[in-house]
Amino acid sequence: MLSSAAAEKNATRESIGTGVDAPGFQAVVDEVRARRDEFDAKAHVPVDMIAKFKAVGIYRAATPQCFGGDALPPARFLHMIERISEADGSAGWVASFGSASVYLAALPKASLAKLYANGPDIVFAGGLFPIQPAEPVEGGGWKVNGTWKFASGCKGADVLGVGIGASGPGGKPRTALFPADQVEIVENWKVMGLKGTGSHDLRVKDGFISDDWTFIRGGEPSIDEPLYRYPTVAYAAQVLAVVNLGLARAALDEINRMSGGRTGATGAPKLADRAYFRIDAAKAEADLCSARAFFYEATEQVWQSILDGHPVTDEQVAQLRLAAVHVARVGASVVQRAYTLAGIAAIYDQNPLQRYLRDAMVVTQHAFLGDGMYDGAGAVMLGVPPIPGFL
Structure with missing residues (x-):
């Protein structure tokens, strides 16, 4: 295992051009937002958009540094997926699989050398x-x-x-x-x-x-870099769950936009002038921010522990998986509450809350984000064996 100092040095040797502040990243997010109807109509994100994801580092984010990749700290990659998902859940979901190269680290090192022979993306x-x-x-x-x-x-x-x-x-x-x-x-x-x-x-x-x-999948890696000591399956759950953080933020931004510019169909006061709207919007904001804070706090704590040279514990894995299922469920709830607060205007196809609601509910259906994950986390917390495959 690398020493703490060596691990930290490797972990911080990142491409300065990879992350939410990377040159061109916001332009990619803006293009995703502009093209999301196209993605739905085609039932996939086209290869030219995938090429733009490559250009901002999505598909080298989990490539080992020894093969020219960035091997980004998980929180940094999760922030990127969260931002893309604000623009479109489908694009965020597809981009999230830029993390899947952590699975590939279980290939023999000679195979990885062939795989990345022409570049890390x-x-x-x-x-x-x-x-x-x-x-x-x-x-x-x-x-x-x-x-x-x-x-x-x-x-x-x-x-x-x-x-x-x-x-x-x-x-x-x-x-x-x-x-x-x-x-x-x-x-x-x-x-x-x-x-x-x-x-x-x-x-x-x-x-x-x-x-x-x-x-x-989730096997012993052949690469000795900090990212490949982060719990693989827990990370796979996190990159999917974070899509609902982005969708929930987009939904709250949408009702904020709607709140001051429209009176009700019956001539009722604007949404922002109604006490119930203000109260429920504030509660949704608090719930989302709380779940988000737990999600990133758990991520950063495990990552720092890895950099300090400590092996990952079952309790840490359970926290990551609990934070993932929790943020997915809270995010979906926030989207649904935003849809309800928007009133009759939300039923029209052109209202983006329709898209956010459909997408957020699909996220919660993934096996990594089902109620069984609460059971697994509770089992570890209480000192009994969790469900198979949880750890």
């Missing part, structure tokens, strides 16, 4: 479930067949992962990593929210994958 997407059986091939490797669901961002990916039957310790799924052109995308993403994520099915027929292009 690799777009990885995957559909791990349902896990499909894979047939061992004499001499090593696997013959892969099957169909996998929910491959968010797959149409802009360079490499695609699928879950195969050879599982790792604790039942963690093994992932087979294919070049994108070796995997069929089954375009069937027809949903009510997060329409632009392009979370289509993946299909492989008689694909061969060698052992050195498979890895255990």
Whole structure:
């Protein structure tokens, strides 16, 4: 393990051009906002937008520094996804998978060197479930067949992962990593929210994958840098949950905009002149800010502990997962409350609260953000075994 001083030195050797203050980042956010209807209509974020995400560092944020990446501290990346999600939840969700390279760190180092041979900006997407059986091939490797669901961002990916039957310790799924052109995308993403994520099915027929292009999701990394000691699955939950922070902020900004410029359809006072509106808007703001503070405080505490050279504890993992599910649920509640406060104007298609509501509710349906995560966190807190896969 690196010494504390060495770990801190590596962790702060970041690209100064990566983050919410990076040159061009706000322009990308503005373009996302302007094009979000296009993303919904196409049911994916187009490759030219993915290229712009690459340009501001989204897809090198979790690439190891030894291969030219930034390996950003988690909070810094989460702030980027939160800001993109204010403009569009689907784009934020797709961009969030810039963190997925932490999974790839479980590949052999020689495989990673090949993967990043042409640069650190690799777009990885995957559909791990349902896990499909894979047939061992004499001499090593696997013959892969099957169909996998929910491959968010797959149409802009360079490499695609699928879950195969050879599982790792604790039942963690093994992932087979294919070049994108070796995997069929089954375009069937027809949903009510997060329409632009392009979370289509993946299909492989008689694909061969060698052992050195498979890895255990959340398995032991081959890279010794601070980011790869941060809890992998907890981070995966965080980058999805933070989408609802962005959507909730956008929803509160929208009712703020609406509050002073419109009288009711019946001639009632403007929204800002109604006591119930002011009270409920303030409560929603307080709830959102409180959940956000818990979320980032837990993130920063675990990160600093890693930099100080301490191993991550079960209690720290539980706090991260609790903060993630909590912020996802609070964010969705804030969006719903904003929608209700907006009154009859919110029912029209052109009102952005429609989009925010649909997208926020889909975020809460992800398996990483279900009620079982409260159960897992409570189990760790009370000293009993949590549900399988929680830690």
